[in-house]
Amino acid sequence: MKNPLLVLISESVRNWFQIFDIAERYCFGYDIFMKFCLLFLIFFISCYSPVYNLEIDGKAYLKKGKNELEGGKYKDAIFSLSAAEREFPLLGDYALLWLSDAYHETGNHKESLKTIRALLDRYPHSPLGEKARIREVKEAEEVSEENIQQIYESYIKDFPRDAEVKYSYALWLKKNGKEDTAKSVFKEIYLDAGSFSKMAYNELNSSDITVEDLIKRASNLMRAMNFKGAESALRSAMDRDDGRFKNKIVDNHGLSLCEQRRYCEAAEGYEKANRRYWQVRSLYRAGEKEAFNSALDELLKSGDKRAGPILVSVASDERREGRIKEAIKMYQNVVGKYPSETEDALWGIGWTYFLTGEYKKAADIFTNLYDTYNDTRYLYWKARSLEANGEDAFSIYRTIVDMGKESDFYSIMSYTKYKRSYEQSNIDKTQKFFGTATPIRENPIPPRENDRVEALFDLGLSKEALLELIYISKNTSSMEDLLYICSKFQELGEYKYLVRLAVKVPHIEELLRFRYPLAYWDVVEGLSEKYGTDPLLVLSVAREESRFDSKARSTAGALGLMQIIPGTAYRLDNNLKLGINGSHELLDVKNNLHLGIFYLRNLIGEFSSYSHALAAYNAGEETVRKWLRKGNYKSADEFIEDIPYSETRNYVKRVITTFFEYKRLSSIEDGMIKFSLEKL
Known part of the structure; x- marks a missing residue:
């Protein structure tokens, strides 16, 4: 193959000779000495100043070669990419x-393998390493290298989660008569x-499993949130078990059913296996009160110490039903008999006192809890109890606000409670009290080691630039690098x-705008x-629901x-007419x-409260309606703290x-945080 550098120089010289011929024809000729001088000048420029020009040409060759490769012009791509x-x-x-x-596309697998090994040798820390290793495996198999098995095993050792290459390896083993080893890999x-599990x-034969x-496969399926598949595997295990794995199968099978919210079925299975504790938990989640109470009595008679958390939940239910004395007595019983549950039981007592207006008793309990466990929640509710009792809690x-290194729900509630007092102070005092976001450079200066990213951006290779950024982000801790990488993720619209x-990094004001980006802002606004609807509330929901992953899927199918x-989408689309027919x-x-x-918007319109609407967004409208009918909440923080589902309670707080x-980010210019408790 011709040297691209020599080709480039020869083409330049040929072009200059054409220029001389034209000049000679129209300008009555040059003498030989002048021609020689000009030729020497061209030669000098070609020899001593190609570095900058060739780098630009090399960059252009890279783009040209990529386009030729994608366009199926493989021979042209080979020339251009060799030059690049x-x-x-x-x-x-x-x-x-x-x-x-x-x-590879031209069928020259030997040269393809040689080239990919040059990449691995010259660029050992390239983000393309895994792709290059995959190419090496495939090309080594194409040319039937003697050490192909070692190449496969080396790759699988370094990338054990790559099921595709592992499957290819098993097929190679089978093809080459190593059936026992192949069967082990298939298994x-x-x-x-x-993804290659069914293939x-x-x-395999059924006797191989x-x-x-089957129990191991079910565990992996549950880890992948495929609870239906786990249920199927465990049923197969149950049918074939001789009794040695009964408890393990029953426990995991019940868990797979509970994750599908099939609590009654889970309880039946636990009862048959005499797994009383898990039966009680399943019946509680199912809301089967009579069966639950009967099973709970049996559990308590057995002396199972795991009954403590269940009794705390029952005491909370008693309080919600208005049986205050019974609730307090049950909490106190837990403190006496189940020491490991003391904190939750004491919280239940204090919270019951607060909601029933016995603020002095509540404050005493919360003081004790804070002194013992140092949780900001207890200090906040101590302040609320004192305030409700007519005392100064400022x-x-x-x-609470001063002690927080970063914002949390209770420091925000503390700020909001006395917002008017802060607004009457000057901006400096407000910033000192809570802090406002620090503006950052819109385009941080890229560090020298990120020149590769800049070059990829210049070439319009955004996918490759993203790959490079992800790779760099895993191997840096400097603030300059983090700011640069974050700014580029934002530029690409890669909000997740x-x-x-x-x-991942500690709470740093300079990164605040990247922690809370204005993702998909044109659409949201x-x-x-x-x-x-407040667009910042929308962003808050999207951030906590999916971390701005547009392809996110939950175990519940969201x-x-x-x-x-x-189901909710189809119902809403009856009004919106967006044409929602499926997941796509x-x-x-x-x-x-x-x-x-x-x-x-509909939820806020119905409930006239952000906190109620957010709870309904997570747990469902009818569930929240039921909570509100039973509760008599005087404020948003009371409602949030009393949400029965811990998942929903924590979601609303987040x-x-x-x-x-x-x-806070939107308040940079005037330093005042526009956040209203009334809307909560």
Whole structure:
């Protein structure tokens, strides 16, 4: 193959000779001496000043070669990418990877393998390492290298979660007469319960799978949130078990049913296996009061110490039903008999006193809890108890805010309780009290080691730039690098990676804007204005629901940024007419936001409260209506703290905390945080 550098120089010289011929024809000729001088000048420029020009040409060759590869012009791509690798070493690993691809497409597997090994040798720390290793495996198999088994095993050792290569290895083993080893690999793939699991199972006999194997597969399925699949595997294990694994199978089978909210079925299975504790828990979740009370009596008679948390829940139910004395007595019984549950039981007593207006007793309990466990929640409710009792709690609220290294629900509630007092102070005092977000550079200066990213951006290779950024983000801790990477994630609109990186580091004001980005702002702002909803509240919901992952899926089947359940989406679309027919339409960013914002607007309209609406968004409207009918809440924080479902309670707290941070970011110019307790 011709040297691209020599080709480039020869083409330049040929072009200059053409220029001389034209000049000679129209300018009455040059003398020989003048021609010689000009030729020498061209030669001098070509020899001594190519570095900068060739780097630019090499960069252009890289882009040209990539386009030729994608366009199926493989021979042209080989020429261009060879030149790019020589002349633009900054991204030489990309040139070599694509060059290997081009050789592969022409059927020259030997040269493809040689090229990919050059990449691995010259760029040992490239983010393309895994892709290059996969290419090495495939090309080594194509040319039938003698050490192909070692290459496979080396790759699988370094990347054990790659089921595709593992499956290819098993097929290679089978093809080459190593059936026992192949069967072992196929079995491992099946038990891992990944994407190649079913294909691997087709290579096995049912006798190859033991009861223990089925239990292991079920555990992996549950880890992957495939509870239906886990249930099926455990039923098979149950049918084949000789009794040795009975308890383990029953426990896991019941768990798989509970995760599907099939609590009654789980309870039946636990009862048959005499797993009383798990039976009681399942009956409680099912709301089967009579059966629950009977099973609980049996559990208490057995002396099982795990009954403590269940009794705390029962005492809370007694209080909600208005049986205050019974609730207090039950909490006190837990403190006496189940020491490990003392904290939760004392909280229950204090909370019962607060809700029934015995604020002095509540304050004493919360003081004791804070002194013992140092949890801000107890200090906050001590302040609320004193305030409700007509005493001054300002200093406690201030202490809560001052002691927090970063915002949490209770410091925000403390700030909001006395917002008017802060607004009467000057901005400096407000900033000292809580702090406002520090503006950051819009475009941080890229560190020298990130030149590769800049080059990829210049070439319009955004996917490759993203790959590079993700790789760098895993191997840096410097603030300069973090700011640069975050700014680039934001520039690419890759908000899930942005937030994921920003929340990993300690709470630093410079990263606050990246922790709470204005994701998909044009869509959010437009739809929020249309439906009269605060766009920052919408962002807060999306951030806590999906961390801005537009493809997010939950165990309950919720989809997208706003985690919309398909059934809810179809119901809402009866009004919106977006044409939602399945998950594809629901995962569209604009559709998902449209449905979520419309739904949130409806909930706020019904409940006239952000906290109630957020709880309904998470737990369902009818559930919240029931809570509100039973409760007589005087304030938003009372309602939030008394939400029966811990998942929903924590969710509402997180969204409100995030909402506050977005409000804080929007207050940079005037230093005043516009956050109203009344709307909560």
